[in-house]
Each structure stands twice: as C-alpha cells, then as structure tokens.
Amino acid sequence: MHFTMNLNNDIVLAAIERRFxxxxxxxxxxxxxxxxxxxxxxxxxxxRFVKEDPELQAGFLxxxxxxxxxNNPGREMxxxxxxxxxxxxxxxxIKVFFPIADPxxxxxxALWPAANWMERQEYDFFGVxxxxxxxxxxxxxxxxxxxxxxxxxxxxxxxxRTDKDDRFFGRDGHEGREFD
Amino acid sequence: xxxxxYFSSLDNLDGELSTLNLGPTHPATHGIFQNVLKMDGxxxxxxxPTIGYIHRAFEKIAERRxxxxxxxxxxxxxxxxxPINNMGWHMTVEKLIQCELPKRAEYMRVIIMxxxxxxxxxxxxxxxxxxTGALTxxxxxxxxxxxxxxxxxxxxxxxxxxxxxxxxxxERDFTPRxxxxxxxxxxxxxxxxxxxxxxxxxxxxxxxxxxxxGPISAERALAYGFTGPNLRAAGVDYDVRVMTxxxxxxxxxxxxxxxxxxxxxxxxxxxxxxxRQSLRIxxxxxxxLPEGPYHADVPDFYLPEKPxxxxxxxxxxxxxxxxxxxxxxxxxxxxHCVEAGNGELGFYLISDGGRTPYRLHFRRPCFIYYQAxxxxxxxxxxxxxxxxxxxxxxxxxxxxx
Numbered sequence: 001m002h003f004t005m006n007l008n009n010d011i012v013l014a015a016i017e018r019r020f021x022x023x024x025x026x027x028x029x030x031x032x033x034x035x036x037x038x039x040x041x042x043x044x045x046x047x048r049f050v051k052e053d054p055e056l057q058a059g060f061l062x063x064x065x066x067x068x069x070x071n072n073p074g075r076e077m078x079x080x081x082x083x084x085x086x087x088x089x090x091x092x093x094i095k096v097f098f099p100i101a102d103p104x105x106x107x108x109x110a111l112w113p114a115a116n117w118m119e120r121q122e123y124d125f126f127g128v129x130x131x132x133x134x135x136x137x138x139x140x141x142x143x144x145x146x147x148x149x150x151x152x153x154x155x156x157x158x159x160x161r162t163d164k165d166d167r168f169f170g171r172d173g174h175e176g177r178e179f180d
Numbered sequence: 181x182x183x184x185x186y187f188s189s190l191d192n193l194d195g196e197l198s199t200l201n202l203g204p205t206h207p208a209t210h211g212i213f214q215n216v217l218k219m220d221g222x223x224x225x226x227x228x229p230t231i232g233y234i235h236r237a238f239e240k241i242a243e244r245r246x247x248x249x250x251x252x253x254x255x256x257x258x259x260x261x262x263p264i265n266n267m268g269w270h271m272t273v274e275k276l277i278q279c280e281l282p283k284r285a286e287y288m289r290v291i292i293m294x295x296x297x298x299x300x301x302x303x304x305x306x307x308x309x310x311x312t313g314a315l316t317x318x319x320x321x322x323x324x325x326x327x328x329x330x331x332x333x334x335x336x337x338x339x340x341x342x343x344x345x346x347x348x349x350x351e352r353d354f355t356p357r358x359x360x361x362x363x364x365x366x367x368x369x370x371x372x373x374x375x376x377x378x379x380x381x382x383x384x385x386x387x388x389x390x391x392x393x394g395p396i397s398a399e400r401a402l403a404y405g406f407t408g409p410n411l412r413a414a415g416v417d418y419d420v421r422v423m424t425x426x427x428x429x430x431x432x433x434x435x436x437x438x439x440x441x442x443x444x445x446x447x448x449x450x451x452x453x454x455x456r457q458s459l460r461i462x463x464x465x466x467x468x469l470p471e472g473p474y475h476a477d478v479p480d481f482y483l484p485e486k487p488x489x490x491x492x493x494x495x496x497x498x499x500x501x502x503x504x505x506x507x508x509x510x511x512x513x514x515x516h517c518v519e520a521g522n523g524e525l526g527f528y529l530i531s532d533g534g535r536t537p538y539r540l541h542f543r544r545p546c547f548i549y550y551q552a553x554x555x556x557x558x559x560x561x562x563x564x565x566x567x568x569x570x571x572x573x574x575x576x577x578x579x580x581x
Contacts, residue, residue, distance in 0.1 A: 065541035114405030140232035156244040170535040
C-alpha cells in the first residue's frame with residue numbers, strides 16, 4: 001500500500017474535471033465537504049472513475065439517498081451519493097437532479113453490491129427507478145403500497161389540521177400546501 | 181473454503197430441495213426478520229431475507245420534528261447502544277450550528293458512549309455464546325449490562341431508549357450516585373468480563389462452532405459497505421473514532437483490534453478486545469475529567485435551568501423559544517458520523533432554514549451490511565447461519581428505521 005498524497009477538495013475536483021470536462025454542473029464545499037453536481041448521463045462513469053482511479057481510490061460507498069424539491073421544475077428529484085476514499089481518508093458527495101416525471105437514474109449495483117438495498121430503500125421511499133438494478137422491489141414498506149411516502153406531497157399529519165402546516169415550522173408555507 | 185465450494189458440483193445435490201421459513205418471529209434470530217431458506221438437507225442453498233417488520237418511517241417523521249424532538253427517534257434505531265445514536269445526532273446539529281462544547285461535556289460524552297459500546301458488545305457476544313449452547317456467560321454479562329443501565333438512569337432517567345444529553349452538551353452533571361456506581365463497576369467489571377472471556381475464548385466447543393462460520397473477505401466486506409467490528413474482523417482497520425475523530429477521541433490512546441478471516445470467531449474476538457479498549461478510554465476520560473460546565477452556552481437550543489425560568493425574564497424567553505421552536509436554524513447540509521456499536525452511523529442533515537430538517541437521512545450500518553447475509557451463509561449449515569446472524573449484530577430497530 002502506498003500513500004501518494006493527501007487528497008484535498010481542489011485535487012479531487014481537478015481530477016474529476018480533467019476526466020469529465022464540462023460534466024460538473026456546480027460545486028461547493030458546505031461545511032468543508034466537497035459537493036459536486038453532475039448529470040444522469042455522467043453519473044455511472046464518474047462513480048466508476050472515482051472508485052477505480054489509482055489517485056483518488058474513493059472505493060467506499062458510504063451512503064446514497066434521494067431528495068425531492070417540488071419547486072424546482074425539471075429538477076424535482078435528486079440523488080446524493082456520499083463517497084469515502086479510505087486510503088486517503090477523504091470524503092465527498094456527488095449530486096444529480098432530474099425531473100420527477102422521469103425519475104430514472106443508473107443503478108450503482110454494478111459497482112457496489114452495497115448499493116442494492118440502499119437503492120431499494122430510495123425506490124421504496126421516493127419512487128426513483130434505478131436502471132440496471134437486479135431486484136428493484138420495495139424493502140421496508142409493504143409490497144402493495146401504492147404511494148412513495150417520502151415525497152413531499154404526502155403530509156405527516158391529518159390533512160384537515162390547520163395548526164401543523166409549514167408556516168408553523170418556519171417556512172413560508174407554499175411548499176407542500178399546494179397539494180392540500 | 182470447503183463450505184463455499186460445496187455446491188460447485190451438482191453431485192452434492194440430491195434433487196430434493198426444501199423451503200424453510202426462518203422467522204419473522206423465530207427465537208434464534210433475536211429480532212423480527214424473516215429468511216426464506218432453500219435447503220438441501222441441512223445445507224443452505226440460498227437465502228431470501230425480508231426486512232421492514234418494524235419500519236417506523238423515521239426519515240419521514242424527522243421532517244416534521246424540531247431538532248430536539250428527533251433525539252428520541254434515534255434512540256429507537258440501535259437500541260442496544262442508544263446513547264451513541266443520541267450523541268451522534270446532537271453532534272450533527274452542533275456541527276450545523278457550529279457550536280463548540282466545553283471539554284468536560286466532551287469527556288462525559290465519551291464515557292457514556294464507551295459504556296454504551298461495552299453494553300452493546302456484551303449483548304452481542306454473550307448472545308453468540310447462547311447460540312452455541314453456552315447460556316451461563318449470557319446470564320453473567322446481563323447483570324453487568326444492568327449496572328451500565330443503572331448508570332444511564334442516573335445520567336438521563338431512562339435505561340434503554342435514553343434520550344441522553346442535549347444539543348449543546350449534557351442535560352445534567354454526573355451525580356454522586358453515578359460516581360459511586362461507576363467506580364464500583366470499573367473495579368469489578370474487568371475481572372468478571374475476563375471470567376466470561378475465559379468461558380469461551382479458548383473453549384474447544386465454542387471454537388469449533390465459530391471458526392470458519394460465515395466468513396467474508398476484506399474485499400467483499402468493503403464492497404458490501406461493512407463498517408465497525410464486522411469490517412475489522414475481516415482485517416480492515418477502519419474506525420471512525422480514529423479516521424474522523426469526534427468529541428474528544430483525539431485525547432485518548434487506544435488500539436483498533438482487527439481480525440483476519442472475517443468469520444464468527446473473529447467478529448467475537450474483535451468485540452471482546454474492543455470492550456477492553458473501551459475500558460481503557462473510559463479510564464483515561466474519567467481520570468482526566470476536566471472541571472467546568474457540562475454544556476455549551478447555546479441558549480437558542482439548550483433549555484435554561486428550570487428555577488431561572490420562574491425568576492429571570494431572559495431565561496423565560498429562551499425557555500419559550502426552545503419549547504415553541506422559535507429558533508433560527510442555519511441553512512446548510514452536514515454529514516456527521518460516529519462509530520456506533522455496529523459500525524459507521526451517519527446522519528446526513530439538509531436544512532433549508534426551517535425548524536425541522538428539510539431532509540434527514542440515516543446511514544444505518546446494519547441495514548447496509550445485512551444484505552451480505554445470503555452470500556455469507558450460502559453452503560453452510562442452518563446452525564451456522566444462526567450463529568452468523570447473531571455475530572453480525574443486526575439490530576432490528578436500526579435495520580428497519
């Protein structure tokens with residue numbers, strides 16, 4: 001085992017940029033963690049690259065999760081991947097956004113068997129369709145559930161309650177309420 | 181290795197496979213999960229796990245709970261070591277609001293978290309003993325776990341689902357009774373633990389039952405996202421306390437035990453050694469416990485002293501604001517992870533400035549590594565599969581969230 005160099009945000013960003021010119025739509029470092037945004041077309045190859053590249057060796061898939069922003073037209077759904085290079089002890093995350101009308105994205109099961117249940121869970125919660133997943137079934141909820149319960153349109157409380165809408169949680173209230 | 185190649189030749193199959201339904205409420209699985217096994221005699225051909233029997237939608241509920249009300253949700257994930265979950269969550273919020281804790285609070289947290297790790301490992305390892313037919317060690321070690329729970333009771337009032345500590349530090353200082361219980365425990369536990377250890381570690385029956393049962397290679401373990409003692413048993417020395425130190429773990433000296441074969445015996449041995457290392461950390465933290473406040477000065481999140489609420493206007497205002505969630509929350513996203521009893525427990529928190537998380541995702545270690553179970557038990561005997569499961573430390577509450 002050889003420790004070539006310690007990675008930092010700039011090195012990782014430059015390495016990915018070099019391999020995928022123009023594929024990084026945005027980048028930032030919230031609370032110090034490098035966060036990239038890319039597209040559905042690039043995500044699988046980018047993940048393969050960071051996993052197998054001898055410099056980065058980001059071979060550990062820490063976790064993945066879906067997220068929904070109902071007010072971002074064409075980018076309502078998102079997937080967020082947390083990666084960890086154990087050799088360099090460097091963590092970063094990659095995000096992809098896509099329309100909720102076509103919630104499809106490549107499965108990471110070809111790269112990590114660990115992605116199998118993680119993706120089944122996000123399918124179960126948000127209805128993200130993972131292309132290439134060997135067994136995309138619900139995992140935590142019952143098989144015949146006909147909704148994707150983590151989507152924002154499904155409120156936690158009884159819909160007739162008026163004391164529990166978003167205004168009471170410090171938000172302006174239009175989010176979620178449009179589905180009432 | 182011989183086990184893995186059992187089905188490489190079809191000659192071993194006599195053509196009559198049976199289906200065995202193990203669970204959902206099987207006493208040997210120590211939790212509610214089902215495995216539908218295809219059996220060739222007593223050998224497992226394939227396993228199909230079903231999980232989710234105690235799914236409570238914590239990620240959804242968390243989107244409608246203010247930050248301090250999410251702590252009790254985290255209790256109910258890995259309920260064998262709830263304090264680690266609680267404090268992992270507190271630290272996540274503290275990272276978001278950029279709150280520094282006084283040293284005393286950090287040391288107190290380390291003591292509590294390591295006690296929780298000891299009790300978590302005690303449950304797991306003594307249950308491995310039970311599943312090999314050795315019940316006695318389990319009855320001894322549960323008395324020790326009881327003493328740890330009594331300490332938790334002193335610090336937070338509850339035992340299993342602890343809701344221990346607060347955002348910004350600890351809820352109360354260690355009480356005189358805690359100190360007494362703690363000193364008693366530290367004086368007598370190590371010898372009793374070694375007694376338990378001696379019952380199993382070199383016990384021929386135990387070794388025969390566990391060595392080679394449910395092995396996994398380091399490479400496969402990493403591919404499956406293993407963390408914690410299960411990964412270390414396979415020979416990878418990844419421990420969050422060392423790689424990404426949180427609280428005051430930088431201040432203490434301890435070793436990371438690793439195994440070699442990733443089998444049930446190695447998992448058992450790694451946990452046994454981790455208990456000793458935890459005791460080392462606890463001793464260092466307790467002997468060097470700094471004086472000073474046991475919580476940070478974050479009135480926006482930390483409830484004021486109750487008597488002050490009745491006598492001081494400022495305390496009353498902050499009390500009201502904390503209870504009514506009138507607290508400004510920064511916009512941002514943080515990932516924070518802690519070394520829980522069974523691996524890297526991560527909290528990915530996205531705040532849009534609302535009083536509740538916009539999205540909170542839990543990286544639950546046993547949810548991720550339990551999916552390797554069918555691969556680990558393929559070709560083994562049913563009784564080995566039971567042992568493999570108990571040695572993986574799969575906690576149903578965390579598995580199903």
